[in-house]
Amino acid sequence: MKSTLPFLFFLCVVQLATAQITGQITDAKNEGLPFVSVYLENTYKGTTSNDAGFYELNLEKTGDYVLVFQSLGFKTVKKSISIDRFPFEVNVQLSEENVSLDEVVVNVEENPANIIMRKAIDARKANLEKIQSFKADFYSRGLIRIKDAPEKFLGQEVGDLGGGLDSTRSGIIYLSETISKIDYLRPDRLKEKITASKVSGDDNGFSFNNAVDVDFNFYNNTLEFGSEMVSPIANNAFSYYRYRLEGVFYDDRGNLINKIAVTPKRENDPAFSGYIFIVEDQWTIYALELSLNGLQARIPPAEIITLKQSFSYSETDDIWALISQSIDFKYGLFGIKGDGRFTAVFSNYDFNTGLNTKDFGRELVAFEENANKKDSLFWEKIRPVPLTSEEIRDYVKKDSIEIIQNSKPYLDSVDLARNKFKLTNIVTGYTYQNSHKDYRLGYDIPLSSLQFNTVQGFTAGASAFYRKNYDEYKKYLSINGSLEYGFSDERLRGTMRVNYKFNDISDAFLTVSGGTQVLQFNTSNPISPFINSVSTLAIEDNYAKFFERYFAQASYSEELFNGFRFSSTISYEKRNPLFNTTDQVWNNEEGDAYTSNNPLDETAFGVATFESHNILKFYASARINFGQNYLSYPGSKFNIRNEKYPTLVLSYEKGFGSTNDNYNFDQVRAQLFQTMNLGDKGRTIYNLKAGTFFGGDDIAFVDYQHFNGNQTHFSRRGNYTNVFNNLPYYSASTNDSYFEGHLEHDFNGFILGKIPLLRKLNFNLIAGAHLLATPDNKPYQEYSIGLDNIGFGKWRFLRVDYVRSYQSGFQSDAIVFGLKLF
Numbered sequence: 001m002k003s004t005l006p007f008l009f010f011l012c013v014v015q016l017a018t019a020q021i022t023g024q025i026t027d028a029k030n031e032g033l034p035f036v037s038v039y040l041e042n043t044y045k046g047t048t049s050n051d052a053g054f055y056e057l058n059l060e061k062t063g064d065y066v067l068v069f070q071s072l073g074f075k076t077v078k079k080s081i082s083i084d085r086f087p088f089e090v091n092v093q094l095s096e097e098n099v100s101l102d103e104v105v106v107n108v109e110e111n112p113a114n115i116i117m118r119k120a121i122d123a124r125k126a127n128l129e130k131i132q133s134f135k136a137d138f139y140s141r142g143l144i145r146i147k148d149a150p151e152k153f154l155g156q157e158v159g160d161l162g163g164g165l166d167s168t169r170s171g172i173i174y175l176s177e178t179i180s181k182i183d184y185l186r187p188d189r190l191k192e193k194i195t196a197s198k199v200s201g202d203d204n205g206f207s208f209n210n211a212v213d214v215d216f217n218f219y220n221n222t223l224e225f226g227s228e229m230v231s232p233i234a235n236n237a238f239s240y241y242r243y244r245l246e247g248v249f250y251d252d253r254g255n256l257i258n259k260i261a262v263t264p265k266r267e268n269d270p271a272f273s274g275y276i277f278i279v280e281d282q283w284t285i286y287a288l289e290l291s292l293n294g295l296q297a298r299i300p301p302a303e304i305i306t307l308k309q310s311f312s313y314s315e316t317d318d319i320w321a322l323i324s325q326s327i328d329f330k331y332g333l334f335g336i337k338g339d340g341r342f343t344a345v346f347s348n349y350d351f352n353t354g355l356n357t358k359d360f361g362r363e364l365v366a367f368e369e370n371a372n373k374k375d376s377l378f379w380e381k382i383r384p385v386p387l388t389s390e391e392i393r394d395y396v397k398k399d400s401i402e403i404i405q406n407s408k409p410y411l412d413s414v415d416l417a418r419n420k421f422k423l424t425n426i427v428t429g430y431t432y433q434n435s436h437k438d439y440r441l442g443y444d445i446p447l448s449s450l451q452f453n454t455v456q457g458f459t460a461g462a463s464a465f466y467r468k469n470y471d472e473y474k475k476y477l478s479i480n481g482s483l484e485y486g487f488s489d490e491r492l493r494g495t496m497r498v499n500y501k502f503n504d505i506s507d508a509f510l511t512v513s514g515g516t517q518v519l520q521f522n523t524s525n526p527i528s529p530f531i532n533s534v535s536t537l538a539i540e541d542n543y544a545k546f547f548e549r550y551f552a553q554a555s556y557s558e559e560l561f562n563g564f565r566f567s568s569t570i571s572y573e574k575r576n577p578l579f580n581t582t583d584q585v586w587n588n589e590e591g592d593a594y595t596s597n598n599p600l601d602e603t604a605f606g607v608a609t610f611e612s613h614n615i616l617k618f619y620a621s622a623r624i625n626f627g628q629n630y631l632s633y634p635g636s637k638f639n640i641r642n643e644k645y646p647t648l649v650l651s652y653e654k655g656f657g658s659t660n661d662n663y664n665f666d667q668v669r670a671q672l673f674q675t676m677n678l679g680d681k682g683r684t685i686y687n688l689k690a691g692t693f694f695g696g697d698d699i700a701f702v703d704y705q706h707f708n709g710n711q712t713h714f715s716r717r718g719n720y721t722n723v724f725n726n727l728p729y730y731s732a733s734t735n736d737s738y739f740e741g742h743l744e745h746d747f748n749g750f751i752l753g754k755i756p757l758l759r760k761l762n763f764n765l766i767a768g769a770h771l772l773a774t775p776d777n778k779p780y781q782e783y784s785i786g787l788d789n790i791g792f793g794k795w796r797f798l799r800v801d802y803v804r805s806y807q808s809g810f811q812s813d814a815i816v817f818g819l820k821l822f
Contacts, residue, residue, distance in 0.1 A: 021057040021083070022386075023091040025049050025069060033071060033094060035343075037310040037324045041066035041078065044136070044312055044349040047384035048324040054386045062086070068252065070310060072277070072287050073097055076252040099247035099259055113243035116258050116278055120233045123283035128219035130319055133185045133355040137348045138192065139384045140209040143391065144174040144340035172394045173338075175200035176207035179382060189360045190215055194367045196374045196382070201398030204472065206372055206633050210365050214325060214344050216307065218276075218285060222679040225305070226297030227748055229270045230680050232262045232290070240264060240271040240680070248280075253313065256280035262290070268762040269753050270296055270680060274306070284320045286311055294331075295762055298748075300794040301333040317351050333794060345384045362562055364640070365631040372634075411435040439468040449484065452533040454542045454594050456518060457488020457582040474504035474635050484517075488582040493517055504636040507565075508558035516550045518578065521599055521609075522706035526729055528716065535712050536594075537586045543711050543729055545599040547609070547702055550574040559639075563628035569619040575702055577608035599730035600701065610700035615658040621651035646674035655703055662698035665735075667691060667705070673721070682748040682764075687721040692737040704733040707740060707772060715799075715818045719744055724770055724782055725816045726805040734774040744768040746788065764788040766801070781806045786816070 025036045032053025039046025040057075046068075049055040057067075067079040067090060074094040081090060149161065149169040165171045179196040183189075192211045199205030216223050221234040230240045246259040258278045264271035272290035279286050287310045294302035306328045311320040325344040331337065387395070404410050412435075419432050431442035442465060449461030461484040469476045481496040495515030502508035520526070527535070532544040553571035560566050580597050595602035598609050626645035631638040641647070649671040656664050669691035676684045691705060709727035717723060721742040747765040752758050770782040786801030799818030805811040 020087045020381075021059060021067070021081075021090055022087050023055060023089050025053045025055060025071075025091075026093050027074070028093065028095060030093070033074070035308060035310075035324065035326050036069055036071040036074075036094070037312065039068050039070075039312055039323060039347075041068050042315055044314060044321055044323060045347050046312065046323050046345070047347070048310075048326075048343065048345055050386050051388050054388075056384060056386045058382060058384065059083070059086070068312075069094060070252075070312075072275075072289060072308070072310070073099075075249075078252055097249050099249050101245065101247050111243065111245075113245040113258075113260050114238075116245065116260060116280075116283075117233065117237070117241075117243050120278050120283045120285075121235060121237060124219055124233050124235070127284050127320075128217075129186070131184075131186065131321075132352050133183075134321075135350040135353055135355075136182050136184075136346050138180045138182045138211045139178070139345040139347075140180075140207075140211070140214065140342065141177045141385060142174060142207070142209040142340070142342045143172060144338065146170060146173045146336065146338040148337065150335065172200070172390070174340075175391060175394050175398075176205070176209055177379070177383065178207045178209045180211065182211045183355060183359065185355045185357065185360060189357070191360055191363065192365045194365065194371055196378065197367065197372045198374065198379060199372075200395050201402050203399070203402060204372060206367060209342065210631075211344070212364050212631075214327065214342060216309075216325070218288065218309075222270075224677070225292065226294075226299040226302070227270050228677060228679050229272060229292060229297070232260075232272060232276050232288075233285075234680075236680070240266075240269050246275070251279075251286070255282070255286075255313075257286050264296075266753050266759045268295055268749060268759060270749060272307075279320070282320075284311075285309070286320070294794065298789075300796065301331045303330040303332055305329045314349075317349075319351060321349050321351075322346055343385055347384070362627070362629045363632055364629050365633075367632065367634055369634075408436050437468075438470075439466070441466040448529070451529045452537055452584075453529075453544055453546065454536060454580040454582055455489065455546045455578045455597055456486030456491070457584065459484055459486050461485070471635065474501075476501050486518075486581075488584075489578075502558075506559045507637075509556065511555040512553070513555075514552040516548065518546050519549055521545050521547060521702060521704075521730065522708070522733075524706070524708055526706075526708040526710065526723070527712060531712055531714060531716075537584075540585050540587065540589060540592045540594060541711070542580075542594045545597050545609075545730065546578050548576040548578050550576075559637075562630060562639075563625040565623040565625075567619075567621045567623070569617070571617045572614070573617060574612070574614045575610070575700065576612045577610060579606060579608075599733075610663075610702060611660060613658055613660045613663055613700065615663055615700075616656050618654045618656070619651065621649060624648045624650075643675055643677050646672050648672050655699070660700075663700045663703070665696040665699045665703060666694040667696065667703075668694075680748075680750060682746050682750050684743070684745045685719055685721045686744075687742040689740040690738065693735050696735040699735055701733070704735050705738055706730060706733045710816065713814050713816045715816055716820065717818065718820055719746075720768055720770075720784070720801070720816075724772060724780070724805075725784065725801065726782055726803045726812060726814045727772070727780065732772055732774060732777060732780060734776060736775050739771070739773045741771045742768070743770070752787075762796075763790055766799075768801070778808045784816075786818075788818075 025033045027033055034049055034051045034053060036049040037046060038055050038057055047055055047057050062083045064082050067081060069077045069092050071094060073096060075097050077092055077094055079090055147170045149165055161173050176199045178194050180192045180194040182192045190212055197207045199207055218231045218233060220231060222228040222230055230237060232241055242263050242265055244261040246261050249257050251257055258280060260276050260278060262276055263273050272292050274290035276288045277286040289308045291304055291306040293304055294300055297305060308326045309322055310324045312323045313320050323346050327342040330339045415433055415435050421430060427445060429444035431440055433440035443462060445462045451459045461482060463480060463482040466479040467476060478499045483492060483494040485492045493516045495517055497513040499509060499511045527544050536542045551571055551573045553569060555569040557567035578597055580594060583594055596605045598604040598607055600609055625641055625647050627642035629640040629642055651669045653667045658664050671689045673687040678684060708723040709729040710723055710725045711728055721744050745767050749764055751765050752763055766786045766788050768784040772780040782803055782805045784801045784803045786799060788799040789796045790798035797820045801816045803816055804813045
């Protein structure tokens with residue numbers, strides 16, 4: 001009874017809401033119709049019905065109106081009403097549309113659907129340019145459900161997900177709404193001011209539903225939907241689609257509407273399937289209902305995604321404008337399944353208002369003050385799509401649970417249960433937390449600390465940590481310490497790191513650290529500890545080379561202004577050479593043996609690469625993300641890289657005060673990189689680096705510029721624009737000037753998707769070119785061709801490349817295996 005009372009009260013609030021036209025839309029069987037567009041005739045003021053067919057349309061004053069009810073597959077209905085009070089109820093029953101081919105004159109020489117689609121494609125650009133700018137109101141609601149959630153995931157307790165799960169471990173795990181004002185300027189400028197935001201179960205939460213993320217304009221040639229999907233009316237659409245005229249019908253204005261079935265020519269092409277409705281003579285989009293699967297979108301968890309859009313026509317503007325949109329999806333991965341829907345309603349358009357580029361900055365989304373503090377009465381008055389009973393229950397339940405779960409007694413009881421020490425914690429680690437004061441501390445014995453190399457032998461380690469959060473995670477203090485013991489060199493080493501984050505807007509960090517550690521000469525770690533352990537023990541190839549570093553260091557970084565981040569580090573270091581201390585191996589092949597730890601000479605056992613020394617190091621860098629956009633949340637800023645522009649990194653490094661004067665040096669570096677989206681042609685990534693040393697003729701090999709090689713021919717990188725996959729790790733290291741360039745293009749199915757049989761495999765063709773130039777050597781070049789997205793079903797984490805390298809002619813070739821899972 002206690003849990004029912006809030007629900008009943010909420011329903012009463014719904015009934016007392018004012019200034020609304022309300023009602024239910026049903027079909028001939030009296031079943032509620034979802035996603036029906038409801039709007040005032042000849043305007044863009046409207047809403048859409050919820051899953052049960054209920055709708056609400058907010059008006060400011062009484063009077064005479066004509067309501068239009070429009071839904072795909074049903075005849076459009078107009079209702080003339082005279083409103084003298086609010087709320088005002090209008091219920092409507094829609095009958096199925098008679099879609100017929102009777103009035104179509106079929107030319108046997110050509111598919112009639114092709115004729116219609118060619119005219120729509122010819123008119124695409126003109127229809128796109130009709131809307132140069134607009135202002136509009138926007139509403140969005142997002143809902144995600146989970147079904148049969150596991151008790152544990154990857155060994156961690158799942159819990160009830162904030163009260164979202166019922167006894168069957170199913171329920172809503174995300175429910176959120178936003179109300180906002182949006183401005184648009186062709187071709188791609190869109191900004192949004194969110195006036196109200198609500199997240200179920202989070203009184204301080206801010207919704208991530210926004211107009212930027214659901215801006216899908218099918219008048220563009222491609223739409224970014226995980227991957228670049230080709231529009232059915234793109235200039236090259238006939239290369240991707242087959243069309244069939246299902247029938248025609250007339251809308252309420254007497255326009256002839258063509259219902260066109262669209263299907264991809266090839267199963268795994270980045271193309272939709274479903275229906276698009278085209279207005280005869282105007283060749284505009286009347287509505288659409290299109291689907292894609294996770295393989296097409298390159299979103300492995302997605303099973304099916306369905307996008308619906310409805311448009312409304314205004315005689316005043318002579319524009320068909322998008323008024324409602326829904327995105328339905330089903331997902332499944334690692335045995336976890338669920339579904340969801342994101343609904344959007346656009347209303348009160350004001351077209352071609354004279355907006356210009358000066359009206360737009362790099363801020364895409366901003367929130368009004370107290371946008372997340374609106375009460376339920378506000379939402380009932382302004383919400384254009386009524387909540388379903390399921391959504392009402394979720395809000396009531398989670399908002400009630402939140403009050404309890406934020407109370408000190410509840411937090412203390414949860415901590416008491418979680419903080420119990422178990423015998424297994426001796427080897428697995430232990431965490432103590434105080435949820436009320438928002439801090440935690442403990443220790444961990446990570447499996448990743450169990451490694452092997454020829455300098456230390458087997459290693460094992462443990463770490464301790466403390467973290468205190470402030471201002472809802474926007475600021476924090478973390479202290480971490482780690483110990484590592486090498487069983488062969490019988491050395492215990494340790495480090496400590498203190499990190500403080502000042503805010504979540506400029507992302508300012510201060511870090512102080514120190515200790516002693518074993519590092520690879522190339523501190524970018526071109527070979528991972530795990531790969532090196534396997535390569536060393538199983539194949540007797542000890543490629544990783546190490547030195548020892550005692551250090552005390554302080555670092556600071558901050559975004560000084562949008563797109564410009566400054567970082568600096570000052571450190572005192574003592575560096576010592578290291579030598580092999582073990583010849584342990586699992587598979588000792590005759591004639592094979594470990595190489596020395598000297599990267600300059602693999603036979604120089606016991607010979608140091610450099611002499612022990614102390615040195616001061618200073619490093620400063622400026623990272624410039626040109627054209628960077630961002631989302632503003634209260635107290636937080638989320639940066640979004642603009643793919644139209646590159647990122648430039650300028651850095652300066654200085655070594656000074658060394659106990660060996662020859663080891664002092666200066667180095668300046670520059671890096672330019674970018675990912676370019678080429679629509680249905682795929683994606684290109686380039687990464688260019690250049691630098692030079694001053695006074696570096698006799699510096700320690702530690703401070704050389706090292707380049708990422710790969711002698712194991714195994715990779716866990718997502719792309720190969722920062723590595724030479726057939727280059728020995730230290731063969732090209734330099735203390736002089738250098739240039740490094742990488743280029744990789746992922747065709748994303750553009751080529752293989754058109755080859756019979758091969759297209760069924762859904763592999764991606766990738767081509768790459770790489771160049772390294774230094775004064776000491778002839779230019780080194782690599783060229784590669786490979787296949788990505790290899791696997792079965794959703795499990796597509798493999799990549800295979802064939803690489804050929806050249807330096808004064810052909811040098812060698814190799815096969816590189818890539819795994820992107822771990």
